[in-house]
Amino acid sequence: MQIERYQIDELNQEHLADHKRKLEFVSHDLAKPDNVIQKLKIFNIAIPSWALGTGGTRFGRFSGGGEPRSLEEKIEDVGLIHALNRSSNSISLHIPWDIPENASSIKALAAQLGLHFDAVNSNTFQDQPGQKLSYKYGSLHHVDKAVRKQAIEHNIEVIKYGIQLNSKALSVWLSDGSNFPGQLNFRKAFQNTLESLQEIYEALPDDWKVWIEYKPYEPNFYSTTIGDWGQSYLLASKLGNKASTLVDLGHHLQGANIEQIVSLLLMEGKLAGFHFNDSKYGDDDLTVGSINPYQLFLIFNELVEGMDARGMNHATDIGWMIDASHNVKDPIEDLLQSVQAIKIAYAQALIVDKSALQAAQNSNDVTLAQEILQKAYRTDVRPLIAEASLQSGGSLEPVNTYRKLKVRKHLIQERGSKTVATGL
Ligand code: RM4
Ligand code: MN
Ligand code: MN
Numbered sequence: 459m460q461i462e463r464y465q466i467d468e469l470n471q472e473h474l475a476d477h478k479r480k481l482e483f484v485s486h487d488l489a490k491p492d493n494v495i496q497k498l499k500i501f502n503i504a505i506p507s508w509a510l511g512t513g514g515t516r517f518g519r520f521s522g523g524g525e526p527r528s529l530e531e532k533i534e535d536v537g538l539i540h541a542l543n544r545s546s547n548s549i550s551l552h553i554p555w556d557i558p559e560n561a562s563s564i565k566a567l568a569a570q571l572g573l574h575f576d577a578v579n580s581n582t583f584q585d586q587p588g589q590k591l592s593y594k595y596g597s598l599h600h601v602d603k604a605v606r607k608q609a610i611e612h613n614i615e616v617i618k619y620g621i622q623l624n625s626k627a628l629s630v631w632l633s634d635g636s637n638f639p640g641q642l643n644f645r646k647a648f649q650n651t652l653e654s655l656q657e658i659y660e661a662l663p664d665d666w667k668v669w670i671e672y673k674p675y676e677p678n679f680y681s682t683t684i685g686d687w688g689q690s691y692l693l694a695s696k697l698g699n700k701a702s703t704l705v706d707l708g709h710h711l712q713g714a715n716i717e718q719i720v721s722l723l724l725m726e727g728k729l730a731g732f733h734f735n736d737s738k739y740g741d742d743d744l745t746v747g748s749i750n751p752y753q754l755f756l757i758f759n760e761l762v763e764g765m766d767a768r769g770m771n772h773a774t775d776i777g778w779m780i781d782a783s784h785n786v787k788d789p790i791e792d793l794l795q796s797v798q799a800i801k802i803a804y805a806q807a808l809i810v811d812k813s814a815l816q817a818a819q820n821s822n823d824v825t826l827a828q829e830i831l832q833k834a835y836r837t838d839v840r841p842l843i844a845e846a847s848l849q850s851g852g853s854l855e856p857v858n859t860y861r862k863l864k865v866r867k868h869l870i871q872e873r874g875s876k877t878v879a880t881g882l
Contacts, residue, residue, distance in 0.1 A: 459534070459868045460571075461541040463851055469862055470854045477854050481841040491842060494808045497772060498846035501804060503734070503797050504548040504576035504779040505536045507556040510790070511879025513743065513783025522788060524869030525879040529556045530567060532879065535790060535869075537571030542859055544852035545797050548576040550629070550779050553616045554586055555880040561622035576627070577669060577731075577777055578620035582609040583633035583677070596634035598654035599647040599683045606654050613658045621663060627730070627777060628662065629704060630655070631671040635678030635685070647683045652693055659697050668701045669730035669777065670694055673709035676741055687719050694728050706733035706781055707757075708741040717756040724764035731777025734800055743783040745792050747799025754799065755835050758807035766812075772804075783882050788866055794856045798843065805839040 470477075485491040510532045511525045526532040533549060540546045549568065551558065558564045568574060582597030590608060595601070597609035617628050634651065636642035655668070662668060672690040673682055684690050687703055694701040703723055710716055723729035736742070736749040747754055765772055778800070784792040811830050818826040844854045853859040860866075 459538070459865065459872060461538055461863060461865070463541075465863055466541070466851070466853050466859060469859050470848060473854050477841060477844055477848070480838075481845050484838060484841050487837070488809055494805055494839075494842050495846045495849065497808060498801060498805060498843055499544075499850050500773045501801065502545050502547045502773065502778065503800055504550045504777070505539060505546050505793055506550045506552065506579075506779060506781055507532050508552045508881035509780060509782055509784065509793060510535045511881050512789060513785050513882045515785060519878075520785070521876065521878045522866075523875035523877070524866055524871075524873045525789075525877040527873060527877050527879070529558060529564060531873065532556065533564070533568050533571065533573065536573055538860075538865060539790060539793055539797070539856075540572060542853045542856040543794060543797055544847055544850035545801060546793070547572055548574050550576040550579060551619070551623070551625075552579045552581060552881070553619055554581060558619055558623060561619070565623060575620070575623040575625045576779060577629040578616050578623070578625045578627070579629045579631070580613045580616040582612055583631070593633075596632070596647070596683070598630075598632055599634040599651040601646075601650075606650060610654050610657045614661045617658075617661055617663075617666070620666075626665060627667040627669055628658070629669045629671065629730075629777075630658070631673065631704075631706075632684055633677050633682075635675075635682035636680050637678050638680055642681060642683075644681065644683075648689070651683050652696055655693060655697055655701075659701060662700055666700060667730065668697070669704040670701060671704040671706055671709070671733065673706065673741065674711050687723065691723065691726070691728055702728045702730035704730045704733065704777070706735070706741075707746075707754075708733075708735045708737040708743060708781075712739070716753065717760045720757055721760040721764055724761070724768065727768070729776060731779065733779055733781030734796065735780065735782040743781065745782060745784070745787070745799070746780065746796035747802065748795070751799060751803065752835060754803040755806050756831075758803040759810055759831065759834075762804075762807040762810070763812065790865065791857055791860060794860060798856065801843045801846075802839055805842050806834045806837060809837060809839065810834040 512522045536549045582593050585592050591605045600606050670690045672684045672686050674685050690703040694703050734746045736744045738749050780796050815830045
């Protein structure tokens with residue numbers, strides 16, 4: 459199924475007068491509302507191929523109807539999201555869940571929908587059918603050189619798939635770690651990981667990057683070999699310029715100050731990008747902005763300030779991706795909500811009065827600093843996002859339009875009510 463532009467335009471018409479009124483209201487108080495709208499128009503967030511089906515937990519999986527049965531159908535779904543919000547123009551593939559068997563036809567399909575391919579993700583946290591050696595005790599950090607070699611070769615294969623699709627980055631997340639004290643020699647595990655990554659690094663084309671993700675626990679519950687940003691940063695520094703640290707919001711212990719981590723990684727030129735999601739307890743992979751939108755805003759506040767300080771392009775100099783898995787929602791609705799939450803936080807960060815904040819910081823006016831931040835956070839910026847979408851040919855209200863057009867019903871008719879997408 460494809461959504462036609464006229465269908466979106468028709469539904470936009472119904473809300474246009476209301477939208478204009480709200481836009482005027484918020485614009486009145488802003489110094490340069492058009493600048494914010496222009497920045498929002500070019501801001502895109504990649505959709506992960508593994509998020510288009512209903513996710514599961516280790517207790518079960520309750521698939522929804524009309525889930526994509528193939529990579530082609532996943533690309534179609536991202537096309538639907540992008541048609542609605544004009545902010546999701548790329549897809550991030552997980553190999554081997556989504557192997558592009560025929561790269562040129564996959565690329566053509568994506569291009570037809572205005573999409574391209576973001577980072578490719580390797581997977582050495584599961585054993586695949588027919589795989590020679592097991593990753594039960596890890597992959598790139600494994601005590602057995604032969605297992606490490608197999609995992610290195612997998613990553614190099616993923617790079618090759620990515621090259622065919624014009625991806626420019628390999629994203630590596632390892633589940634390597636230990637479950638019990640004494641199981642692992644931490645230093646040797648780290649060194650093995652570094653050496654393995656060095657071999658993968660050697661296989662990167664000149665214009666490629668490798669992004670190293672960290673996570674404190676799960677599936678291992680005593681130690682993870684790349685457990686926090688310090689460990690990822692250390693690896694990225696030793697590897698070289700093409701390596702940097704990827705921040706997945708759910709991969710922190712409770713109470714961690716993620717915005718401070720982001721600020722320092724940016725300062726060092728080592729912030730690769732994001733896996734956005736939200737969480738209450740751990741790596742919950744909930745809809746972005748559903749639990750702690752204030753934290754998301756504070757992160758974007760550091761991002762905007764830090765990127766501007768380095769003269770970076772907000773839209774292209776960092777990898778923006780969602781990494782979530784939806785257990786009960788319609789995945790497309792959930793992704794639309796996530797993209798919307800990210801754009802809200804970004805727009806709020808853009809309207810922070812930076813010079814006033816700096817002055818307040820320099821005079822230790824703590825109260826005023828908080829007032830300035832929260833003034834931006836409490837501004838309803840949704841009309842600015844709606845306007846950016848409208849100007850780009852998208853919907854004023856993506857979720858609403860998706861429902862009005864009965865997209866899921868059409869997908870179920872096309873694909874069936876009992877389909878299961880590859881992924882988690
Ligand atoms: C991990 C990590 C990776 C993601 C897998 C599915 O927790 O976040 O980025 O690819 O889950
Ligand atoms: Mn992730
Ligand atoms: Mn995760």
